[in-house]
Amino acid sequence: MKASPFQYHRPQTREELGAMLAHLENAKILAGGQSLMPMMNLRVIAPDHLIDINRIPDLAGIRETTEGIEIGAMTRQADVLASPVVRSRLPLLARALEHVGHIQTRARGTIGGSCCHLDPSAEQPAVCATLDAEFIVSGPDRRRIIPAGEWFEGLLQSALGDQEFLEALRFKPWGKGHGHGFAEYARRHGDFAIAGGAALLEADKNGRISRAALLSFGVESAPRRLPDAEASLIGRPIDGIDLEPAVAAARALDAMADVQVTADYRRHLAGVLIRRALEEARTTLERRS
Amino acid sequence: MSGRFFGTAITRVEDARLLAGKGHYVDDIELPGMLHAAFVRASFAHGRIRTIDVSDALAMPGMAAIYTMADFADIAQGPMPPMAPHPLLKTPITYHPLADTEVRHVGEAIAIVLADTRAHAEDAAAAVTLDVEHLPAVSDAVLAREASSPKAHSEHPSNIVATMAAGFGDCAAVFAKAHHVLTEHFDIHRGGCHAMECRGVVANIDLLSDALTISTSSQSPYMVRRHLATYLKRDENDIRVMTPDVGGGFGPKANVYAEEFAVALAAIKSRRPVKWIEDRQEHFVATTQQRGQVWTLDVAFDNDGRMRAIRGHCIHDNGAYAPYGLILPATALASFPGPYALEALDLSVDVVLTNLVPTSPVRGACRPNVAFLLERLADRVARHLGMDRQEVRRRSFVRAEQMPYATGMKARDGSPISYDSGDYVAALNLVLDKIDAAGFEARRAEAKKRGKLRGLGIASCVEDTGLGPFEGASVRVTPAGKVIIATGASSQGQGHRTAFAQIAADALGVELEDVTVEAADTAKFPLGISTIGSRIAVTAGSSVQLAAHKVRAKAIAFASHQLEVGEHDLELEGGAVRVKGIREMKVKLSEIARVLAGNTGMTLPNDMEPDLAATAYFNSNALTFAYGANACEVEVDPDTGDIRVDRYVVVHDCGNLINPLIVDGQIRGGIVHGIGNALFERMIYDEEGQPLTTTYGDYFLPLASEMPRIEVHHMETPSPRNPIGVKGAGEGGTIPAAACVISAVEDALGPKGPFIPLHPISSQHVVQWLAAIDP
Amino acid sequence: MTERSVTFTLNGERREANADPRMHLGDFLRHSLGLTGTHIGCEHGACGACTVIVDGAPVRSCLMLAVQIDGCTVETVESLGKPGELSPLQQAFATNHGLQCGFCTPGMLMTLEAFLRVTPAPSEQDVRIAISGNICRCTGYQGIVQAALDTASARANQS
DSSP states (O other): OOOOOOEEEOOSSHHHHHHHHHHOSSEEEESSOTTHHHHHHTTSOOOSEEEEOTTSTTSSOEEEETTEEEEETTOBHHHHHHOHHHHHHOHHHHHHHTTSSOHHHHHHOBHHHHHHHOOTTOHHHHHHHHTTOEEEEEOSSOEEEEEGGGTEEETTEESOOTTOEEEEEEEOOOOTTOEEEEEEEOSSTTSOOSEEEEEEEEEOTTSBEEEEEEEEESSSSSOEEOHHHHHHHTTOBGGGOOOHHHHHHHHTSOOOOOSSOOHHHHHHHHHHHHHHHHHHHHHHSOOOO | OOOSSTTOOOOOTTHHHHHTTOOOBGGGOOOTTOEEEEEEEOSSSSEEEEEEEOHHHHTSTTEEEEEOGGGGTTTOOSOOOOSSOOTTOSSOOOOOSSOOSEEOSTTOEEEEEEESSHHHHHHHHHTOEEEEEEOOOOOOHHHHHSTTSOOSSTTOSOSEEEEEEEEESOHHHHHHHOSEEEEEEEEEEOOOOOOSSOOEEEEEEOTTTOOEEEEEOOSOHHHHHHHHHHHHTOOGGGEEEEOOBOSOOTTGGGSOOHHHHHHHHHHHHHTSOEEEEOOHHHHHHHSOBOOEEEEEEEEEEOTTOOEEEEEEEEEEEEESOOTTTTHHHHHHHHTTTTTBOOSEEEEEEEEEEOSSOOBOOOTTTTHHHHHHHHHHHHHHHHHHHTOOHHHHHHHHBOOGGGOSEEEEEEOTTSOEEEEOSOOHHHHHHHHHHHTTGGGHHHHHHHHHHTTOEEEEEEEEEEEEEOOSSEEEEEEEEOTTSOEEEEESOOOSSSOHHHHHHHHHHHHHTOOGGGEEEEESBTTTSSOOOOSOTTOHIIIIIHHHHHHHHHHHHHHHHHHHHHHTOOGGGEEEETTEEEETTEEEEEEEHHHHHHHHTOOTTOOOGGGOOSSSEEEEEEEOOSOEEEEEEEEEEEEEOTTTOOEEEEEEEEEEEOBSOSOHHHHHHHHHHHHHHHHHHHHTOOOOBOTTSOBSOOSTTTSOOOOGGGOOOEEEEEOOOOOTTSTTOBOOOSSTTHHHHHHHHHHHHHHHHOTTSOOOOEESOOHHHHHHHHHHHOO | OOOEEEEEEETTEEEEEEEOTTSBHHHIIIIISOOTTSOOSOSSSSSOTTEEEETTEEEEGGGSBGGGGTTOEEEOGGGSSBTTBOOHHHHHHHHTTOOSSOSSHHHHHHHHHHHHHHOSSOOHHHHHHHTTTSOOSSSOSHHHHHHHHHHHHHHHHHO
């Protein structure tokens, strides 16, 4: 199918983009297009205006700053995956990106686009939530930082205001040698995950867990941290952690049902996958001798 | 059959062009003044159209015209002619080219919109408003069969379109004396076509001669011509139908479609060329599919595992129309008893209308359904008796020494079906050997150490191929020494051109590059039937053989006269007829062709007929039976329920192989299609007949990442029923594949696991089943 | 809708053309530029038949707008090999019977062309994952996978 008619705009600067967002009604930002264009070609959405931000300089790029690693919203997923900085400092993100779509998708798709579109089973928003990323947002008057905990407002709904756009994501990497684990299940490679889990662990010099992040995604309409299960890991010896609270917490989520799977199965998978993610985090956690 | 080329794995002559991006598919056709069409399609499953308002739509940019059925009244009226009349279908149930008043499935075409671009046509189509009286719809065939169900066609008192039956022997007696009787219920779902190229039609009327030319991505160009000629009350000679390169057919492109008629009518009415290219959304709702059959079967068997008789009943989802008659359910019945030597059979099928897009054959037609039923029953018998699954087959199969074996069934034309040749037990034994079934338990144990459940599955099948009546071919040598083959047989990727070139090159002693094939153009060859049912190698291939040998005989006769040498001393090689042992003593084929093409004032030698050419039609009046045995291994992840097909081995006998590369490709592609049916493809509708899986995000085709390597071993028992000894190979991969995979999953779940009587199955099923075994 | 001028490099040649912003790149290549080798299979970014290479990366041309290739380098299936001579990858497809109807083939070729440039020694599983965004209904994939592996190992032997 062909997309419905629209006006095409190509701002060259952030200011132009801001002005367009302020004045154009029923407008959509075109970033990588891997989620937007299918919906437009299927006539599921019909924006009157399409704002192509691919030419705005400096919206892409991976920068190490004193406040963390900043990844520009327009950074292509393929570039995030290939980045040595990401692989060494944000290994969870690299792990997750292996599951994102296919070669063609990652060539054009952007990390920012995925984090604004917020498909419940999307890997990148899930990793952002696990890493407590900060969303750097620009609007007509100001820039603001939205913490991950406040970014997810509902199904396919981010905290972006009408006239705002996502500039960058900022990650505070976990310590050197931290444990990271990622698991998702889909029937075919690159499919939307039916469910997934992510886990991060840090240990102190006594070999006890000092920090934990556990997350289930694809289960509820937004990714969910499992704070009680995280708390239950603190202070436990690395090889003595109990996986069951995480599994139970994942299984207790208010899982979605759809035409393909039941909520029960999704909950079951959530438990299986958080277990796998946590086991992988434990295995990758460097032991200090 | 042997020769330089027959039987060799030559790379295809089709490939260079296709690899270079120089294929010519229907959407590549551009004609001056061409209009692009989009259809207004029903978004509801059942209703009567009160009014159609096109006024807003007509005012939109780029618009040329919008037509409904009423607008064609001066050209033609009424429902389309039936493709496959059947005595049980007293009144054919076919579409009108555009919906008449009552619409009976989501996706049915209501109006055709013509504009300067497809995008503009779609914009206008979206602006057409309909006033519809909604009628109740039924989407489940089992419900539709009940008298209380909504009627898919408001004027039909019942949704049961026909009840078909088949069988032989005395079932009551055999069941009465059998040691065991079991009953099982089966739920078989097959999916859609999903050729990577959707359908498409370009129609053009010559403004001077009024001749109509159609290019269509079809498996049946001659049927399109015939039925369009009937409908338009034109001579077939005034209609030319061609198929360009076709990007896959798989069955559904064999139908004659409403859109083909609507586009032709639009071209006639508008006096402009009209192109319509189906998009994938339309493919999901307007191209025929297979969907569901629900079977209840009783099997009678003995303590030694010998299956003796089967009886039962099927409810068959026909969809809202029967453009292909009753061929699909008929094929289900006719595919019994498969490889099994049954004493009695008693089956009936209720063909039921639903408010969904019609069903018609998809790769294998209902043969995969029947293979699934028979193979599941055999596994069930084994499970009940605590026997090896293979033993049940060995006891129950038709034996090689029984060939030719009259099964007891009758073909479409009423003649008795008899298997010509084959050794089903040998095929099964060979596949078990090749997959190293003996070593399987060790592999199962090793998988268990990795936390996986490994299973071995088997499935056998027999496939009727070479369906009649005929195809034809002409072979001509040109004065330049080139060989031109013309045939009505259409191709959708099967490598026919290469196969035919191999046959002709062998017969005439030329190189493959010297042979050109012109196919599926009604202006270039007078008659054709359809590329379906694995029939073209048998019919068209044999025709090429016969025609080429007539040309060969003529060339030899000419040379014999010219060289004054006995015919038995001559052979064809290197583009010439040569004396055996004295190569240089020759007459070139090009020279013979030139002479036989005549010249002013020249008499043809020896009273020979002009033209170094011949035409032949091979009339296949007896089916020839390919068969095979498959074995596969799967691994199940007990936590996620994931099912991975890890190994797949095929033993297949399709008689002589014209080109092993091509045959292996057909088998592998067919198996992957069958794995798709087993584990992935499900077309889901809601109770109101709304399709819920209409993108590739919801409907899952098998991808490279999940498919195994497929090992193919051939047994070649030449068919005695045609001059080249071949049997069809296009569907033999798909037919047993789903049964094989399901058998393997069942084996993986173990004896405490369920008997699996359905497909597709999913990881969710597996988790539920495992939970039931071990809560 | 007003057309926009786009300037780009297409199969090694600098080109300038006008594009309707509404038109996707696949349609633009096929109908505006007459390069019909790229095929449209689904228009919703799943089948991969429309894959071309833009600035070195394989992309789904149905999900890019034609106007977005301004300043880009575009390669389509027509750029492979030389006139009258198939590239080694194309030849490997023929040898391994990696195509039947040919419709998915240009997309497969361009995905593999881009992939093999950056992954010169892939395993079979690497190849299968690389083409998991390209659907074939005819071949069962084995011939395609083998063609890619043969091409990679032939290149490795040459260097």
